[in-house]
Each structure stands twice: as C-alpha cells, then as structure tokens.
Amino acid sequence: MITLDTCRQADAADPLACFREHFHIPEGLIYLDGNSLGAMPVRTPGHLDEVIRRQWGTDLIRSWNTHRWVDLPQRLGDRLAPLIGAGAGEVLVTDSTSVNLFKLLDLALQLRPGRRVILSDTGNFPTDLYMAQGLSRLLGPEYSLRLVEEDDIAAALSPDVAVMMVTQVNYRTGRLHDMARLTRLAREAGALALWDLSHSAGAVPVDLTCCDADLAVGCGYKYLNGGPGAPAFLFVARRHQGQGFPALCGWFGHQSPFEFELQYSPAGDIRRFLCGTPPILSMAGLEAGIELLEETDMSSVRNKSVELTDLFMRLIRQECPDRFRLVTPEIAAERGSQVSLAHPAGYAIVQALISDGVIPDFRAPDILRFGFTPLYTRYIDVWEAVRRLRDIMDSGRWRRPEFNIRHTVT
Amino acid sequence: MITLDTCRQADAADPLACFREHFHIPEGLIYLDGNSLGAMPVRTPGHLDEVIRRQWGTDLIRSWNTHRWVDLPQRLGDRLAPLIGAGAGEVLVTDSTSVNLFKLLDLALQLRPGRRVILSDTGNFPTDLYMAQGLSRLLGPEYSLRLVEEDDIAAALSPDVAVMMVTQVNYRTGRLHDMARLTRLAREAGALALWDLSHSAGAVPVDLTCCDADLAVGCGYKYLNGGPGAPAFLFVARRHQGQGFPALCGWFGHQSPFEFELQYSPAGDIRRFLCGTPPILSMAGLEAGIELLEETDMSSVRNKSVELTDLFMRLIRQECPDRFRLVTPEIAAERGSQVSLAHPAGYAIVQALISDGVIPDFRAPDILRFGFTPLYTRYIDVWEAVRRLRDIMDSGRWRRPEFNIRHTVT
Numbered sequence: 117m118i119t120l121d122t123c124r125q126a127d128a129a130d131p132l133a134c135f136r137e138h139f140h141i142p143e144g145l146i147y148l149d150g151n152s153l154g155a156m157p158v159r160t161p162g163h164l165d166e167v168i169r170r171q172w173g174t175d176l177i178r179s180w181n182t183h184r185w186v187d188l189p190q191r192l193g194d195r196l197a198p199l200i201g202a203g204a205g206e207v208l209v210t211d212s213t214s215v216n217l218f219k220l221l222d223l224a225l226q227l228r229p230g231r232r233v234i235l236s237d238t239g240n241f242p243t244d245l246y247m248a249q250g251l252s253r254l255l256g257p258e259y260s261l262r263l264v265e266e267d268d269i270a271a272a273l274s275p276d277v278a279v280m281m282v283t284q285v286n287y288r289t290g291r292l293h294d295m296a297r298l299t300r301l302a303r304e305a306g307a308l309a310l311w312d313l314s315h316s317a318g319a320v321p322v323d324l325t326c327c328d329a330d331l332a333v334g335c336g337y338k339y340l341n342g343g344p345g346a347p348a349f350l351f352v353a354r355r356h357q358g359q360g361f362p363a364l365c366g367w368f369g370h371q372s373p374f375e376f377e378l379q380y381s382p383a384g385d386i387r388r389f390l391c392g393t394p395p396i397l398s399m400a401g402l403e404a405g406i407e408l409l410e411e412t413d414m415s416s417v418r419n420k421s422v423e424l425t426d427l428f429m430r431l432i433r434q435e436c437p438d439r440f441r442l443v444t445p446e447i448a449a450e451r452g453s454q455v456s457l458a459h460p461a462g463y464a465i466v467q468a469l470i471s472d473g474v475i476p477d478f479r480a481p482d483i484l485r486f487g488f489t490p491l492y493t494r495y496i497d498v499w500e501a502v503r504r505l506r507d508i509m510d511s512g513r514w515r516r517p518e519f520n521i522r523h524t525v526t
Numbered sequence: 527m528i529t530l531d532t533c534r535q536a537d538a539a540d541p542l543a544c545f546r547e548h549f550h551i552p553e554g555l556i557y558l559d560g561n562s563l564g565a566m567p568v569r570t571p572g573h574l575d576e577v578i579r580r581q582w583g584t585d586l587i588r589s590w591n592t593h594r595w596v597d598l599p600q601r602l603g604d605r606l607a608p609l610i611g612a613g614a615g616e617v618l619v620t621d622s623t624s625v626n627l628f629k630l631l632d633l634a635l636q637l638r639p640g641r642r643v644i645l646s647d648t649g650n651f652p653t654d655l656y657m658a659q660g661l662s663r664l665l666g667p668e669y670s671l672r673l674v675e676e677d678d679i680a681a682a683l684s685p686d687v688a689v690m691m692v693t694q695v696n697y698r699t700g701r702l703h704d705m706a707r708l709t710r711l712a713r714e715a716g717a718l719a720l721w722d723l724s725h726s727a728g729a730v731p732v733d734l735t736c737c738d739a740d741l742a743v744g745c746g747y748k749y750l751n752g753g754p755g756a757p758a759f760l761f762v763a764r765r766h767q768g769q770g771f772p773a774l775c776g777w778f779g780h781q782s783p784f785e786f787e788l789q790y791s792p793a794g795d796i797r798r799f800l801c802g803t804p805p806i807l808s809m810a811g812l813e814a815g816i817e818l819l820e821e822t823d824m825s826s827v828r829n830k831s832v833e834l835t836d837l838f839m840r841l842i843r844q845e846c847p848d849r850f851r852l853v854t855p856e857i858a859a860e861r862g863s864q865v866s867l868a869h870p871a872g873y874a875i876v877q878a879l880i881s882d883g884v885i886p887d888f889r890a891p892d893i894l895r896f897g898f899t900p901l902y903t904r905y906i907d908v909w910e911a912v913r914r915l916r917d918i919m920d921s922g923r924w925r926r927p928e929f930n931i932r933h934t935v936t
Binding site for chain 1: 550552555557559562563565566570571574575578579581582583584586587588589590595621622623624625628632648651652653655656657659660663664665666673698745747753754755756757758771772773774775776777780783784785786787788789790801802803804805806807808809811880885887889890
C-alpha cells in the first residue's frame with residue numbers, strides 16, 4: 117500500500133529535489149505536461165531580458181560579432197551535444213523539428229543513392245511522416261515513405277531502404293525504442309538511422325555516438341524547457357558531414373555567407389545544415405533551458421523518471437483499479453518519461469483534471485498522457501494527481517457537459 | 527547650402543518625430559542600419575516579458591488555446607497584411623525568409639506545370655538565389671535557376687519561366703523595382719511573380735493586391751523591428767490558395783493537426799504554408815514591432831524616407847564631394863530607404879564610422895550602406911553622420927590598422 121507518506125519520504129530523499137525551485141511552477145498546479153511544453157526556468161525571463169535590452173536594444177547590429185550571435189546555432193549545439201551523446205561540431209540548434217527532418221531525410225537519400233525508400237512506423241509523430249511524404253513527392257514517384265507497425269520496423273529493412281526514421285520515445289504510448297539495436301540492424305541492412313529525440317532529449321539518457329547513430333533531430337520546448345516553439349536541433353555524425361548538397365541551402369549554410377556570392381557553396385562542417393538567419397530571441401530561451409540541464413546529470417534524471425512513472429502506474433492500480441487500460445510498457449527499460457492511459461472518455465476526463473488543477477494532455481482518440489519531468493515533478497505531485505483523478509472517476513464528474521467542449525489544442 | 531539649422535527645422539516640422547521615443551536608441555549613437563536589424567521598440571521587452579512570464583510561465587500549455595498561440599501565425603499575418611497591401615487570410619508569419627522562399631518557389635512550379643525555370647537577377651539577395659538552386663537540384667536536371675542582370679529581367683521572361691523572383695529593393699544598391707510593371711510583364715508572359723519584400727516592408731508602401739502580385743516573402747527584423755532573427759512572412763494571393771501540395775508539409779499545415787492522422791491533408795487556406803510549431807517568443811517580438819507600425823501610415827513613412835535619403839545624398843555632395851561613387855538611384859521613385867556609396871576602402875571607412883558612433887554597414891566588395899528608418903532617424907542624425915564621415919575622410923583616419931581587422935559579420 118502506497119501512502120502520501122511514502123511519497124513525502126521519497127521527496128525528502130530526492131537528490132534532484134533542489135531543481136524544482138529553478139522552475140516557475142504556479143502555486144497549487146500539478147503540471148504533468150512537460151512532455152508537450154516544458155515549464156519555464158526561473159532564470160529564463162532575466163536571460164531573455166538581457167539579450168533583448170542589452171544585446172539587441174543597446175549593442176544592436178554589433179551583437180552579431182560582440183555577442184557572437186553569428187555562431188549561436190553551433191555554440192548551443194555544442195552545449196546540447198553532451199546531453200545526447202554527440203560530439204562537438206555534430207549538433208546545431210536551428211529551425212523546427214519538421215524542417216530539420218526534411219534536411220536530414222534529403223541528406224540520407226543522397227548518402228544512399230539507388231535506395232529510395234524512407235522507412236518509418238505508424239507510431240511515429242505525424243509531422244515526421246508528413247515531412248517524409250512531402251520530400252518523396254518532391255523527389256518523384258520512385259521515392260516513397262514505407263510505413264509499418266512499430267514492431268515490424270526491423271523486418272522491413274529491405275535493400276531499398278535508404279533511411280530508417282524512428283522517434284525514440286513514442287509520443288502516444290511512451291514506448292522507448294532500443295536505439296542501439298535498431299541502429300545496428302539498420303546499418304547491417306545498409307540503411308542510415310535517423311532518430312527523432314523530441315520525447316527523449318533531456319529526459320532519457322541518449323548516446324548517439326555509442327549507438328553509432330547517423331542522424332538525429334529533436335525538439336527544444338519539451339524536456340529542454342526552451343519555451344513555446346523553441347528552436348529545434350539536428351545531429352549529423354561527423355562521418356557524414358561534408359557530403360551531399362543541402363536541400364534547404366540558405367545563406368547561413370554557405371561557406372562564406374558574408375561574401376554574398378551568387379553561387380551556393382556549402383560550408384564544410386555542420387554549418388551547412390543552417391538555412392536562414394538564426395532566431396536569436398527564441399534561441400536565448402533555449403539557452404537558459406540547456407544551461408539548467410548542464411547543472412544536473414542524465415543518469416539521476418533517468419532514475420527519478422523511472423521512479424515517478426513507476427509510482428504513477430502503481431498508484432493507478434491501487435486507487436483506480438480497472439478504470440483505465442495502461443498503454444505504456446510496464447518494464448522501465450521500455451518506456452520514456454510519460455505514462456499513457458486509455459479510456460473512451462479520455463478527452464472529458466482530461467478536461468475535468470485540468471479544471472481540478474492537474475494538467476496532463478489528451479491525444480486522440482482515447483489517450484490520457486501524463487508526462488513526468490524529473491527536475492520539477494515531486495513524488496507528492498504524483499500522489500495528488502492520482503487522488504484527484506480517482507475523485508473524478510468515482511464521482512463521475514467528467515460527464516458534465518462543460519468537459520466535453522472541444523478546444524483546438526488539448 | 528544645407529546647414530545644421532536646416533536639419534533642425536526639418537525635425538521640428540516632422541509629423542513622425544513623436545515615434546522616435548517609441549524606440550530605444552542608445553544615447554549618442556547614430557544608427558543607420560535599421561535595414562539590417564531594426565532598433566528595439568520600447569514596448570517590446572515588456573510585451574515579451576508578459577508572454578514569457580504569464581503566458582508561458584503561468585498559463586503554460588493552456589496558452590495554445592487561451593492566448594490563441596495556435597493561430598498566432600495567421601493573426602500576425604492579418605495585422606501585417608495592410609502594410610503590404612494584402613488581404614486578410616493571405617499572409618502568414620512563419621519560419622525564415624529562406625524557408626518561405628523554398629515553399630513558394632515550389633508552389634509556383636506546381637502552379638505552372640511544364641515551365642521549369644525560376645528567373646531571377648544577379649542583384650537579388652544571395653539566399654534567394656541559393657534556395658532556388660537547392661530546390662532546382664532537388665527537382666531534377668530539367669529545372670533551373672536562370673540568372674540575368676537586373677535590367678534584363680523583363681526580356682528574359684520566356685515561355686519556359688514558371689516564376690520571376692525579384693527583391694523589390696536591392697539590398698546592395700537600394701534600387702526600388704517597379705512592382706506593378708514587372709508583375710504585369712510576368713503575367714503577360716504566363717509566369718508568376720514572387721516578390722521578396724525584405725527591404726521594403728515597413729519602409730516603402732507596398733500594394734500586392736493592386737499590383738496583382740502572386741506570391742511574396744519578407745523579413746521581420748529589418749523595417750518591421752521584430753528583433754534579431756525574427757520570424758519572416760509569406761503571402762499567397764487568394765486565387766492561388768488551396769492548390770499544390772506543400773513542399774514542407776509539417777503538422778501545423780495539416781487541415782486537422784490535432785487529429786494526428788498518418789496521412790498529410792493540407793489545410794484549405796493559407797495555413798497549408800505553415801510547417802512546424804510556431805516560435806511563440808520570437809513572434810511576440812515581431813508582434814510588438816508590427817503594432818508600432820499600425821500606429822503610423824505608410825505614406826508619411828515614405829515621405830520622410832524620401833526626404834532623409836535625399837538629404838543624405840545632397841549632404842554627401844556638399845561635404846564630401848568626389849569622395850564616393852553614388853550607387854543608389856537619385857530619382858526618389860527608384861530607391862528604397864537606404865543610400866549606398868562605393869569606395870575601395872569601404873570596409874575600413876565603415877569601421878572608422880562605427881568607432882565614431884555612426885553605424886552603417888558594409889557589403890563586399892566596396893559598398894557603404896546607410897539605412898534610414900523614418901520612425902527613429904532624425905534629420906540632424908543625417909547631418910551629424912555626414913559630418914563625422916567627412917572628418918574621417920579629411921583626416922584619413924580610416925587608414926589606421928585597427929579599422930582593417932576583419933570581423934565575421936560587418
């Protein structure tokens with residue numbers, strides 16, 4: 117039997133407990149949606165204000181040199197690199213996850229000429245699949261996106277596959293893929309492995325180098341706490357750099373952008389995957405988020421993540437037996453930092469929870485998604501969230517009409 | 527003979543003089559680089575702080591609905607539309623100028639099947655040309671970018687041209703193209719007209735509707751004062767909407783992004799040119815800049831712009847006769863809001879000016895570029911800038927070694 121006291125003791129013993137005060141968590145709110153939009157680090161408004169008032173406001177155009185705006189995408193990439201097991205010069209912070217996928221899928225197809233299939237799975241995040249569809253259409257009818265069930269990815273690595281594109285943690289189920297194994301299988305099949313780390317970077321230890329991954333992208337506004345719509349990142353293993361002609365060859369990827377030449381010549385290094393002018397204000401938001409993660413270590417983060425998700429699953433069994441179908445794998449090694457429950461009235465239940473001060477999110481058609489960001493989620497938050505969920509289920513309060521009004525985003 | 531007093535009187539009579547206090551201009555600095563990075567509106571830090579602390583920090587994920595983040599790209603586009611003569615639902619604020627060019631060039635090629643040439647001129651900004659090169663490569667050898675001299679654009683509108691891509695104000699020379707005429711010639715030749723408004727939006731009255739323009743893109747961080755690397759915008763005339771399959775078909779362009787479908791179905795309206803998650807913090811910066819422009823009118827802005835550039839040219843003739851070659855057209859109707867001078871030692875002269883508190887910029891190989899943003903540039907600033915330039919030239923101080931150290935960005 118788990119009690120509130122069990123949870124209080126876990127908080128008292130938590131080596132990461134001190135990080136909660138580095139985030140702004142509204143009083144009384146239990147925020148379990150850091151997998152969709154990470155909470156705001158306390159340091160972020162001040163850092164942005166400095167960038168806005170001093171760098172932009174006072175130093176103006178000179179900041180491209182004096183504050184090194186010009187290489188901020190690489191500098192931030194180098195700081196992010198250790199969090200995902202990448203080396204210096206292998207990561208850029210730039211554009212959106214979608215745009216970065218387009219760049220790297222195109223690179224992969226160039227690196228594997230003659231192979232014209234992008235392989236992915238039906239559990240992948242839709243924008244990943246859409247971007248692959250768009251690129252295939254552009255390249256012509258001989259190119260295609262092949263979609264298989266998650267468990268069939270390995271078997272589908274036929275000789276026509278140029279690149280296997282998998283999101284490491286499934287956005288809907290929270291399932292964590294075995295990056296080392298799938299990357300090895302892709303390599304053995306002659307394909308490249310492109311990983312989407314949107315739901316893992318900052319929450320799950322990732323070791324791109326150790327896994328021998330080829331390419332990766334990821335999101336800045338989830339577990340990296342970079343702010344709404346924060347710039348994304350991309351990774352190109354050093355062995356693949358200096359090859360291919362970038363699909364989106366904007367001036368910041370030119371080897372000499374300020375020579376204003378008429379012909380594009382790609383930079384020899386990771387910079388060739390830059391495109392337009394870097395969005396400095398948004399990048400400053402992500403910089404503060406990354407700085408905070410640099411002060412912790414990913415194995416402590418992972419330990420607490422496993423404990424929080426495990427606690428949530430056990431409390432659901434204890435307090436709400438038979439109410440929900442558990443969607444997320446029970447084996448810790450097979451899940452990320454979220455737990456998903458299925459219920460036919462999932463939408464209304466999530467709305468009722470939000471009105472009670474607990475914020476998870478809903479993913480159609482029936483998924484209640486609870487994200488646990490170890491740096492600001494307490495064990496007692498898990499306790500309290502499940503207690504309120506039980507109240508909603510026991511009272512049937514989720515049936516009220518106001519919980520069934522659909523919003524655009526949920 | 528123009529005197530300081532002439533300039534003081536012009537400032538006293540300036541109907542836009544009241545706008546200067548809405549910008550943060552560092553004490554003693556003469557900032558003539560708003561055509562590269564606009565100055566910071568005084569309201570911007572507060573607006574961003576509100577978006578960061580209250581919308582992100584406190585309301586968190588709920589802000590997608592409650593603060594309508596979800597349609598911010600369209601809402602900001604609708605506010606920008608009157609500044610460029612576009613209608614509601616024809617403009618989006620999204621991504622970078624480079625990325626938006628890629629989207630619209632691809633759309634143009636789809637709208638003119640069988641025509642496979644992108645026509646542009648050697649005076650266009652390099653990233654425009656690079657993006658066209660990248661798209662052509664991707665589409666295959668039958669597609670190409672045809673580059674001609676600026677004056678030969680009209681003559682080069684042969685039947686294989688799908689789209690004519692021109693930047694309305696030449697970034698180097700300040701020359702203003704005749705949008706109505708070139709667009710009409712393009713239409714008569716069966717091609718579409720894609721205008722880059724980066725150096726005109728917010729400085730020159732633009733009437734896309736009146737000119738019957740098909741497509742346009744532009745930059746948020748120059749005369750729109752949106753902050754470094756602010757999001758860009760795109761325009762698709764209503765008659766061209768609902769057609770083609772977007773090249774960069776990310777989830778925000780899907781007709782139902784939150785249904786998480788496996789197949790991409792483009793939104794029927796302008797939203798189909800969205801791609802990834804909108805960068806809310808950067809967009810908030812641009813929102814403040816657009817709001818400020820809404821409080822003025824473009825014909826007053828243009829009047830003052832013409833007067834400032836004219837004053838600068840006359841003062842250069844008066845104070846620095848025979849020192850520079852004037853690059854910008856002397857006829858007001860043929861120039862934007864900048865004046866460019868050529869000098870073999872242009873780089874060093876610009877560095878000397880910067881060290882004297884006057885900020886223009888340099889464009890290789892020999893261009894000194896002076897931008898005049900009517901909302902915050904005074905007539906006495908023009909006087910003082912030319913006075914300091916004359917001092918530098920008369921004394922030969924630009925020859926000092928420290929003015930010849932090359933920075934990455936100038």
